[in-house]
Amino acid sequence: MVYLTRRYRFCASHRLHNEALSDDANLRIYGKCDSPFGHGHNYALEVTVAGPIDEATGMVFDLVALDGIVEKEVLERFDHTNLNLDVEDFRARVPTTENVCTEIFHLLEDKLERGGPRNAARLARVRLEETNWNFFEYEGDSRPTA
Protein backbone atom coordinates (compact mmCIF):
# COMPACT_ATOMS: atom_id res chain seq x y z
CA MET A 1 0.00 0.00 0.00
CA VAL A 2 1.37 3.41 -0.97
CA TYR A 3 -0.08 6.72 0.25
CA LEU A 4 -0.15 9.62 -2.16
CA THR A 5 -0.92 13.12 -0.93
CA ARG A 6 -1.75 16.14 -3.00
CA ARG A 7 -2.00 19.62 -1.52
CA TYR A 8 -4.57 22.24 -2.51
CA ARG A 9 -5.59 25.66 -1.27
CA PHE A 10 -8.83 27.54 -1.02
CA CYS A 11 -9.89 30.79 0.61
CA ALA A 12 -13.23 31.20 2.31
CA SER A 13 -14.99 33.04 5.08
CA HIS A 14 -17.16 31.65 7.83
CA ARG A 15 -18.89 32.50 11.06
CA LEU A 16 -19.07 30.03 13.92
CA HIS A 17 -22.56 30.46 15.30
CA ASN A 18 -25.25 27.98 16.26
CA GLU A 19 -28.78 29.40 15.97
CA ALA A 20 -29.98 26.87 18.53
CA LEU A 21 -27.85 28.50 21.23
CA SER A 22 -28.19 31.87 22.95
CA ASP A 23 -26.00 34.82 21.94
CA ASP A 24 -24.14 34.47 25.24
CA ALA A 25 -23.48 30.78 24.69
CA ASN A 26 -22.29 31.40 21.13
CA LEU A 27 -19.89 34.08 22.31
CA ARG A 28 -18.61 31.89 25.12
CA ILE A 29 -18.03 28.87 22.86
CA TYR A 30 -16.77 30.54 19.71
CA GLY A 31 -15.26 33.80 20.98
CA LYS A 32 -14.18 36.09 18.15
CA CYS A 33 -15.11 33.43 15.58
CA ASP A 34 -18.76 34.34 16.39
CA SER A 35 -18.30 37.87 14.99
CA PRO A 36 -21.53 38.48 13.00
CA PHE A 37 -19.81 39.55 9.79
CA GLY A 38 -17.63 36.47 9.64
CA HIS A 39 -13.92 36.26 8.94
CA GLY A 40 -11.74 34.31 6.52
CA HIS A 41 -8.90 31.87 6.20
CA ASN A 42 -6.50 30.54 3.60
CA TYR A 43 -7.20 26.85 3.99
CA ALA A 44 -4.64 24.26 2.93
CA LEU A 45 -6.18 20.93 2.03
CA GLU A 46 -4.27 17.67 1.80
CA VAL A 47 -6.01 14.75 0.14
CA THR A 48 -4.38 11.36 0.68
CA VAL A 49 -5.25 8.36 -1.46
CA ALA A 50 -3.94 4.88 -0.71
CA GLY A 51 -3.53 1.90 -2.92
CA PRO A 52 -1.15 -0.47 -4.62
CA ILE A 53 1.11 0.81 -7.38
CA ASP A 54 -0.55 0.07 -10.67
CA GLU A 55 1.81 -2.15 -12.66
CA ALA A 56 1.07 -0.60 -16.02
CA THR A 57 1.35 3.06 -14.99
CA GLY A 58 3.64 2.90 -11.95
CA MET A 59 1.16 5.16 -10.18
CA VAL A 60 -1.22 4.84 -7.24
CA PHE A 61 -3.66 7.34 -8.65
CA ASP A 62 -3.79 9.50 -11.76
CA LEU A 63 -2.91 12.98 -10.46
CA VAL A 64 -4.68 14.71 -13.32
CA ALA A 65 -7.85 12.80 -12.45
CA LEU A 66 -7.36 13.59 -8.75
CA ASP A 67 -6.94 17.29 -9.48
CA GLY A 68 -10.07 17.27 -11.61
CA ILE A 69 -12.15 15.58 -8.92
CA VAL A 70 -10.92 17.84 -6.10
CA GLU A 71 -11.39 20.92 -8.28
CA LYS A 72 -14.97 19.97 -9.16
CA GLU A 73 -16.12 18.55 -5.83
CA VAL A 74 -14.30 20.82 -3.37
CA LEU A 75 -12.54 23.88 -4.75
CA GLU A 76 -15.36 25.04 -7.03
CA ARG A 77 -17.77 24.59 -4.14
CA PHE A 78 -15.72 26.26 -1.38
CA ASP A 79 -13.13 28.63 -2.87
CA HIS A 80 -13.88 32.33 -2.42
CA THR A 81 -17.21 31.65 -0.77
CA ASN A 82 -18.85 32.49 2.48
CA LEU A 83 -19.25 28.94 3.79
CA ASN A 84 -22.32 29.74 5.90
CA LEU A 85 -24.20 31.49 3.10
CA ASP A 86 -22.90 30.01 -0.14
CA VAL A 87 -22.48 26.32 0.67
CA GLU A 88 -25.65 24.30 1.04
CA ASP A 89 -24.05 21.84 3.50
CA PHE A 90 -23.46 24.60 6.04
CA ARG A 91 -26.86 26.27 6.02
CA ALA A 92 -27.82 24.13 9.01
CA ARG A 93 -24.40 23.06 10.30
CA VAL A 94 -21.69 25.24 11.80
CA PRO A 95 -18.75 25.42 9.35
CA THR A 96 -16.09 24.62 11.91
CA THR A 97 -12.98 23.24 10.29
CA GLU A 98 -13.88 19.86 11.83
CA ASN A 99 -17.17 19.91 9.92
CA VAL A 100 -15.55 21.23 6.71
CA CYS A 101 -12.90 18.50 6.95
CA THR A 102 -15.43 15.65 7.31
CA GLU A 103 -17.66 17.18 4.63
CA ILE A 104 -14.75 17.21 2.17
CA PHE A 105 -14.04 13.58 3.00
CA HIS A 106 -17.64 12.60 2.23
CA LEU A 107 -17.71 14.70 -0.96
CA LEU A 108 -14.59 12.93 -2.24
CA GLU A 109 -15.04 9.41 -0.91
CA ASP A 110 -17.27 7.92 -3.60
CA LYS A 111 -15.82 9.92 -6.48
CA LEU A 112 -12.24 8.89 -5.75
CA GLU A 113 -13.08 5.23 -5.52
CA ARG A 114 -14.35 5.43 -9.06
CA GLY A 115 -11.43 7.53 -10.32
CA GLY A 116 -8.36 5.45 -9.59
CA PRO A 117 -6.58 3.34 -12.15
CA ARG A 118 -8.10 -0.17 -12.02
CA ASN A 119 -10.31 1.29 -9.22
CA ALA A 120 -7.82 0.04 -6.65
CA ALA A 121 -7.09 3.24 -4.74
CA ARG A 122 -9.26 4.66 -1.98
CA LEU A 123 -9.47 7.90 -0.05
CA ALA A 124 -7.37 7.45 3.09
CA ARG A 125 -7.30 10.85 4.73
CA VAL A 126 -8.33 14.46 4.46
CA ARG A 127 -6.16 16.95 6.32
CA LEU A 128 -7.32 20.54 6.49
CA GLU A 129 -5.20 23.41 7.80
CA GLU A 130 -7.21 26.38 8.94
CA THR A 131 -4.15 28.44 9.89
CA ASN A 132 -0.48 27.68 10.25
CA TRP A 133 -1.24 26.85 13.88
CA ASN A 134 -3.98 24.26 13.67
CA PHE A 135 -5.12 21.47 11.42
CA PHE A 136 -7.70 18.69 11.38
CA GLU A 137 -7.47 15.15 10.06
CA TYR A 138 -10.25 12.72 9.23
CA GLU A 139 -9.89 9.15 8.04
CA GLY A 140 -13.55 8.43 7.63
CA ASP A 141 -14.25 6.01 10.46
CA SER A 142 -17.31 7.87 11.71
CA ARG A 143 -19.86 10.21 10.22
CA PRO A 144 -20.55 13.50 11.93
CA THR A 145 -23.77 13.35 13.92
CA ALA A 146 -25.06 16.79 13.00
Added chain:
Amino acid sequence: MIYVTRRAEFSASHVYHNPKLSAEENRRLFGKCNNPHGHGHNYTLEVTVAGSINPTTGMVVDLKELKTLLEREVLNLLDHKFLNQEVAAFATKIPTTENIAVEIWSMLAPKLSFGKLHRIRLYETPDLFVDYYGD
Protein backbone atom coordinates in the same frame (compact mmCIF):
# COMPACT_ATOMS: atom_id res chain seq x y z
CA MET B 1 -12.90 9.97 15.18
CA ILE B 2 -11.26 13.20 14.07
CA TYR B 3 -7.78 14.42 14.91
CA VAL B 4 -7.17 18.06 15.84
CA THR B 5 -3.64 19.40 15.96
CA ARG B 6 -2.42 22.59 17.51
CA ARG B 7 1.05 23.85 16.68
CA ALA B 8 3.25 25.96 18.98
CA GLU B 9 6.86 27.04 19.15
CA PHE B 10 9.36 27.36 21.93
CA SER B 11 13.05 28.13 22.05
CA ALA B 12 15.37 26.43 24.50
CA SER B 13 18.95 25.36 24.98
CA HIS B 14 20.35 22.04 26.09
CA VAL B 15 23.50 19.96 26.31
CA TYR B 16 23.75 16.21 25.78
CA HIS B 17 25.91 14.77 28.52
CA ASN B 18 25.67 11.59 30.56
CA PRO B 19 27.67 11.99 33.82
CA LYS B 20 27.96 8.19 34.09
CA LEU B 21 30.15 8.12 30.99
CA SER B 22 33.67 9.41 30.52
CA ALA B 23 34.34 12.73 28.82
CA GLU B 24 35.68 10.87 25.76
CA GLU B 25 32.62 8.61 25.60
CA ASN B 26 30.30 11.62 25.87
CA ARG B 27 32.12 13.33 23.04
CA ARG B 28 32.05 10.21 20.90
CA LEU B 29 28.37 9.57 21.56
CA PHE B 30 26.96 13.10 21.39
CA GLY B 31 29.49 14.94 19.18
CA LYS B 32 28.98 18.68 19.04
CA CYS B 33 25.78 18.34 21.12
CA ASN B 34 28.15 17.64 24.06
CA ASN B 35 29.52 21.23 24.03
CA PRO B 36 29.41 22.02 27.78
CA HIS B 37 27.98 25.50 27.29
CA GLY B 38 24.97 24.07 25.52
CA HIS B 39 23.31 25.13 22.31
CA GLY B 40 19.75 25.99 21.35
CA HIS B 41 16.87 25.26 19.00
CA ASN B 42 13.56 26.71 17.95
CA TYR B 43 11.33 23.75 18.65
CA THR B 44 8.00 23.30 16.91
CA LEU B 45 5.50 21.30 18.89
CA GLU B 46 2.38 19.68 17.45
CA VAL B 47 -0.17 18.37 19.91
CA THR B 48 -2.85 16.10 18.42
CA VAL B 49 -6.07 15.38 20.27
CA ALA B 50 -8.52 12.73 19.04
CA GLY B 51 -12.24 12.88 19.61
CA SER B 52 -15.62 13.05 17.99
CA ILE B 53 -17.39 16.17 16.78
CA ASN B 54 -19.79 17.63 19.33
CA PRO B 55 -23.06 18.00 17.37
CA THR B 56 -23.96 21.27 19.09
CA THR B 57 -20.69 23.14 18.64
CA GLY B 58 -19.32 21.37 15.56
CA MET B 59 -16.00 21.15 17.40
CA VAL B 60 -13.86 18.35 18.84
CA VAL B 61 -12.06 20.52 21.35
CA ASP B 62 -12.06 24.18 22.22
CA LEU B 63 -8.86 25.35 20.51
CA LYS B 64 -8.61 28.35 22.82
CA GLU B 65 -8.67 26.00 25.79
CA LEU B 66 -6.04 23.76 24.20
CA LYS B 67 -3.86 26.81 23.50
CA THR B 68 -4.17 28.02 27.10
CA LEU B 69 -3.39 24.55 28.44
CA LEU B 70 -0.35 24.29 26.17
CA GLU B 71 0.93 27.66 27.30
CA ARG B 72 0.37 26.90 30.99
CA GLU B 73 1.57 23.30 31.15
CA VAL B 74 4.31 23.25 28.53
CA LEU B 75 5.47 26.53 27.01
CA ASN B 76 5.78 28.42 30.31
CA LEU B 77 8.04 25.66 31.60
CA LEU B 78 10.20 25.13 28.53
CA ASP B 79 10.32 28.36 26.54
CA HIS B 80 13.55 30.34 26.84
CA LYS B 81 15.02 27.86 29.30
CA PHE B 82 18.25 25.95 29.57
CA LEU B 83 16.54 22.59 29.82
CA ASN B 84 19.27 20.77 31.76
CA GLN B 85 19.43 23.41 34.50
CA GLU B 86 15.96 24.87 34.66
CA VAL B 87 13.56 21.98 34.07
CA ALA B 88 13.38 19.49 36.93
CA ALA B 89 12.70 16.48 34.70
CA PHE B 90 16.02 17.00 32.91
CA ALA B 91 18.19 17.22 36.00
CA THR B 92 18.72 13.46 35.66
CA LYS B 93 17.48 12.76 32.15
CA ILE B 94 19.27 13.95 29.00
CA PRO B 95 17.01 16.47 27.21
CA THR B 96 17.13 14.76 23.85
CA THR B 97 14.20 15.55 21.60
CA GLU B 98 12.93 12.01 22.31
CA ASN B 99 12.93 12.66 26.08
CA ILE B 100 11.38 16.10 25.68
CA ALA B 101 8.52 14.65 23.59
CA VAL B 102 7.82 11.98 26.23
CA GLU B 103 8.01 14.60 28.98
CA ILE B 104 5.56 16.87 27.15
CA TRP B 105 3.17 13.91 26.88
CA SER B 106 3.26 13.42 30.66
CA MET B 107 2.85 17.16 31.26
CA LEU B 108 -0.29 17.27 29.12
CA ALA B 109 -2.03 13.89 29.30
CA PRO B 110 -3.30 14.18 32.92
CA LYS B 111 -4.47 17.77 32.37
CA LEU B 112 -6.56 17.18 29.27
CA SER B 113 -10.24 17.42 30.17
CA PHE B 114 -11.46 17.02 26.59
CA GLY B 115 -10.77 14.48 23.84
CA LYS B 116 -7.87 12.08 24.12
CA LEU B 117 -4.22 12.93 23.66
CA HIS B 118 -3.21 11.11 20.50
CA ARG B 119 0.26 12.26 19.54
CA ILE B 120 3.09 14.59 20.47
CA ARG B 121 5.21 15.58 17.51
CA LEU B 122 8.28 17.64 18.31
CA TYR B 123 10.50 19.19 15.65
CA GLU B 124 14.01 20.01 16.83
CA THR B 125 14.77 21.52 13.43
CA PRO B 126 12.60 21.54 10.29
CA ASP B 127 14.46 18.39 9.19
CA LEU B 128 14.17 16.33 12.35
CA PHE B 129 11.17 15.40 14.43
CA VAL B 130 10.04 12.84 16.99
CA ASP B 131 6.56 11.32 17.37
CA TYR B 132 5.27 9.86 20.63
CA TYR B 133 1.89 8.12 21.03
CA GLY B 134 2.05 7.56 24.78
CA ASP B 135 3.21 3.96 24.83
